[in-house]
Amino acid sequence: MKEDHECLGVVGSRVVRVDGLDKVLGRQQYAFDLSQPGMLHAKIFRSPYPHAKVRKIDTSKAEAMPGVKAVITFNDVPKNKYNPWLDCPHWVEPRDREVLTGHPRYVGDGIAAVAAIDENTATKALDLIRVEFEKLSAVYDVEEAVKEGAPLLHRKAENNIVGVNQSWVKGDVSEGFEEADVVVSGTYETQDIQHVPMERYGTLATYDPFSKKMTVYSTTQNAFPLMSRISHVLEFDFPIRVIAFPLGGAFGGKHELFQHDAAACLLSIKTGKPVRCFLTREESFTINKRYGAKIDLKLGAKRDGTFVACEGKLIANAGAYAINTLANMAIPFDMMLSLYRFENYKFEAIGVYTNGIPNTPFRGFGNPQGKFALEQLVDELAEELGIDRPEITIKNMIRAGDIIPWTAKKCSTTGLIECIEIGRERIGWSRRRDLSTSKGVTKRGIGMACMAHVTSCALLSEGWNESSASIIKLNSDGTVTLVTGASDNGQGIFTTLSQVVAEEFGLPMEKVIYSQKYTDTETQPWDWGNFGSRSMYMVGTSTKLACQDAKNKLLPFASVKLNSDPSALHLEFKDGNVYDKANSHNCVSFAELVHFANETSQQPGQILGFYNFVPTENPMVYAAQFVEVEVNTDTGEIRIPKFVAVHDVGKAINPTIVEGQIEGGIIQGLGQTLMEELKIDKDTGKYMSTDFLNYHVPRSTDIPLELKVIYVETLDPHGPYGAKSVGEAPMVPTLAAVANAVYNAIGVRIYELPITPERILKALDKI
Amino acid sequence: MFELDEYVKANSIDEVISIMKENKGAAKIVSGGTLIHELAGRGMLDNVKVLIDLQRLGLNYVKEEDDLIRIGAMTTHSKIHEHYKDEPRYGALAEAANLIPQIRNAATIGGCVCPGIPWLELPVALLSYDSKLVVQGTEGERLINLNEFYLDYLYTTLQPMEFLTEIRIPKPVDGTISKHISHRITTVGVPIVSVAVTVVKDAKNMCTDARIAIGSAGRVVMRAEKAEERLKGKVLEPKQLFDDVVEAVLSKIKPINDMLATETYRKHICKILVQKVLEELE
C-alpha cells in the first residue's frame, strides 16, 4: 500500500517516464548497442597471476595474425600513475593505477590490448602474446598483507596500507566505558561483492584522424570527469568528447577511467578507426568490487540506554588498487555519527592493499558494512538492557538541530521517528516475542535496523565540493528545453528533472523537452555524474533555480503583456498560463508570452535561464527497515514473509521512481545479505565466481513474499521541493535488519556475510 | 575457442552416423543447444568442429504403449513437464523437468541424459524408473539400461559412433507413486543434491518395490540399492520411521566440496530430502 501525499501538480505525481516507451519497445540505445563503420574490436590481455612482473613481452605473433590491426602493451602507453576515480589537484586518494601495467597486482590486471576486425580474432590474438612473468608472492587477507615481510603491492604503501584515518575522536572512550553500565562488543565481517549491472562494462572510442578529435562512448556514470581524466592521463592535446548513453545499471561500479577505456582510446588513435572494447560477463565480475570489511565495534551505555562510548576499528580489503578507498572506508564511521549521538567516541579506519579485485564505490559507499556492525551491536545492547529495540534508537538518534560531526552542520530534517513508528506498526513488532518462541523446524523472528545516509557528496571530501548547473531555454512555441549534464544510470533522472521544469512553469510534461537522450560533455554543462545519491538534490536544485532565473528574465516582458508595474508584479505559472498573482483574471498564455519575449518585443532574444548550484549543506536521509524471517533449522534456508521499509525521502518527486529505488535497493541488499560473494581461490589468486551459475543474484523467486515500501516526506528546506536522496539509502540497513531478524528467530547471532544456509546450520551446531 | 566447420541438420539416422564416422570424434550431437553453449563457453568443446542437429529426425514425442512409455530424445523438458505434471505415477519425471522456463523450453531429455553430468536432474528421475536407452550406431540399434550407463563423471557407455534416439520407461503399474526433489542454495541454480524416488504400494500402503536415485552426490547419478531393499516391506504411513533407509542412502553417496556447498552440508541435505520424499509418498 502506498501512502497518499499531497500532489503539487507534476512534482509528486506518478508521471510515466519520458524514456518509458523506449524501454518497453526495446528502442533504448545503450553504449553496448553502438556500432560504427569500420569499427574494430579490442580485447585486453590480462594477467593470469595475482602478483607478477613482466620480464619480457613479445607481441609479434599477435600483430602478424590476419585481422589484427594493432597491439599495445604497457610499454606503449603513458607511464604516469593516476587515480582512476577523480583527478583534481587536492585529491588525496593514491595515484596507483597504470593504463596498462608491467606489474600486475591481481588476476585480471591489464598488461596489453589487441584491436582486430572482430571479437573472435582479438580473443585468439591474445593467445599469441608471449609473456615471461616473474611470479611474485601474493597476499589476499588484510591481516597477512600488513605483516612485516608481506609482498608489497605498491612501493609508496608501506605494509600495504592505503591509509589510516583516526580523525574521529571525541572525549575519552576509556572513561566512557568505565561510566557505562553495560558494554557490548563484536567483530563483524562482510564479503566482497560485485555490482553486476545487467549492461556490462565497455567503451567505444572513435578518434578521427582528420579532424583530430575523439569521441568516447563509455558506460560511465561520470562523463565529465572521465573526459578530463582521459585528457590528462593519456596526455591527449586534442578535444575529447564523452557521450554516455543511459546505462544498463551501474550501482557505483562505473566511475573509473578503466583500462578498457584507455586501451580503446589509444588503439583508436593507433589505427585511425573506431575501437570497441566491451568486457565479457566474466571480466565484468572481476573488474571491481565492494570492499569486504572487518569491523571491531564496542558500545557502552547507561542503564537508561544512553550511548556513552563507542569505539571502532574498520579494516577495508581494498584489493589491488585504491580507487577511492580513503573516502570509502571513512563513510561507515561518518554515517554512524550521523545516526546516533555518542558522548565519547574513537574510531579508526584502515585500508589495506591485497592481490585481489580493486574496490570501488558501490551503492551505500561503505555504509551498509558499517550498519551491519552498528545496528547489530545496538540490537545486542538493547537486549542486554532490556530496552525495546526501537526505543533505544529513538533515545540516541541525531535529532533535527543537532550538529552532524562530519559536516559540522545542523541536521535539517529527520523523519526517523516517524519511520520507526510506521514500520513497527506495519510489521507487527509486538508479535516478536510470540513469534520467536515458535516450536518446530521453522523458526520465526522479526528484526529491524536504521540508517542515516547522505544526499550528494557535498562537504564529503576536502579538496573538492559539489556543483551542478542547468540551462533553461524558453521556446517560442511554448515549450521549455532543459539542458543539464545529468547522468542516467537507469533511475529516471531525466524524467524527474523534467517534472521540476513542468512544475515551475505550470506546463504539462509534453511541453518539457529534455534536450538530449544521453549525457554529452560537448553540449551540456559540467556535472560530476550519477553517484552519491546526488542527482535530484544537485541537478534538481540547479534546474529549479535556472527556471527561477528564466522567470526573472521573463518578468519585464510579462509586465508589458499584463500591463502591470514590474516592481509590484508577482507571476504565477499554472495550466499553461502566466497570471498576475494579485489579479487572477489578468493573464497571458505562456506560449504567447515567450513568443513575445523571444521575438516580437523591443528586446528580442531567446530567454535563457542558468544556475550553477554549489551546495553548503548535505541534508541527511534516514530510514528504518523491519524484516520478518522464517528460518528452516533443518536446511538453514531463510524465507522472508514480510519486509517493511520506511524511508524519509524529503519529498517524493515521482513516487513510482522513489518506490522503485527502495524496492530495488532492498533486493540488492538481500543479495549481499544472503547469497552474493566473490570467492577467490587462494592457491591461484583466481576468482571462482565469475558467472551466474556460481555468483547468485536475487531472482524473482527470492524476494520477500510481502514487501511494503513507505516513504515519509519531511520536506527538507535545502532540497528541491524538499527532496533529499533515495538512491543508495535502501541498501544500507537491509543487511543488519535481516541479521537481527535471524538472531530473533534462532537465538544465535551471525557476524559474517553472506548469511548462507551453511552458516545458519553451523551456528546451530547442526553440521 | 569454439569454432565449427559445419552445422548440419541431419535427415536420417544413417546420415548422423556417417557424419560421425567421417569426423572421427570432432562431430557432436546438438539437440536443444543449451548445455552445448555452457560447455562451449567454458572452453570444453574446442575440439568439436561439426554439430549434428537432430531436429529433422522426428524424435520429439511422448508415446504411450501397452507396457511402455517411449520418449524421443529430442523431447523438451517443457513437453515432459506439461505431459506428466498432474500424474502421481510420473511425478519424478514432471518435477525434474520443471527447470527455468527458457531452459525447459529448449533443453531436451536426450541432451541431458547423454553427457554424464551428475547435477542434471532428469537422469535422476529416469534412474528411478528402470529406464532404458535406445541408441543407434554403426552396428545398428541397441538397448542400454540407464542403471549401467554412467561410469564416471562425463563418461558413459555410449560409444563414439553412437547416439541416443529414445528413452523407454516401463509403464508404471497401479500403485506407483513417484517424486523428485532437489535442493538449491538459492531458488535458481545448480542443485546441490537431488533425489528421485519411485515406489509401488499395495492396497495396504505397503511398499512392494522401490527405486531411489540420487544426483549431485557423487561423480555419477546413482541408485541406492541397499536403501531400496530396506524400503521394501515398509508401510508408507505417517508414523513410519525411515532412518535405516536414509542411512543406507548416506552410505552410498560421495558428495564433493565445491563452491556451492561442502560435503558435510550436502550429506546433511541429502538426509533431509530423502526423509521428506519418503514422508510424501503416503
Next chain:
Amino acid sequence: MKITLNVNDEIHKIDIRPQDNLADVLREELNLKGTKRGCDYGGCGACTVVVDGKSVYGCATFAASAEGKKIITIEGLSKNGELHPLQRAFLDNGAYQCGFCTPGMIMTLYGSLNGRKDTSENQIKDAIRGNICRCTGYVKIIEAVLDYSKGGSRR
C-alpha cells in the same frame, strides 16, 4: 553458412558462421538491438526471444537451428503503432528502471503467459525466474503482470 530466418513475420536470408547464436545474429546481422546480451552463455535472460511460441535464451540457441521456426523479438511485439498490452502494463506501472533486462523480461512473459490471464503472483515469479533484474527488485514487474492479467492497466 546461408540460412533463412523468419523474424517478426519477415523473412531474412543471411550468411552466418555455423556456431553463431541467435541473439548475436539478431543483433548484428538483422540490426535488431532490442534483444540484449547480459552474460556469456545462458544465465541472465536478457537475450530471451520467442521461438515457435516458447521463450528461449537467444544466446543459447544456435541461429542455424532456428531456421524454419517462427521467431519473435521485442521489436515484433507492438503492431501498427500500438503497444502490446504487456508493454503497456510495463509502461504504466513503471516496471523498469535501466531497461536493459526489459526486452528479455517482456518476451519471457509473452512466451509464458500466451495471453493467459488470471495468473497468480507465484506463477509470475516462476515464469521470470530465468530473468535477472538488478534494478527493480522485480516488485513492479510483478505488479505490471498482475495488472495485465486483470485485463487492463492500473492507470
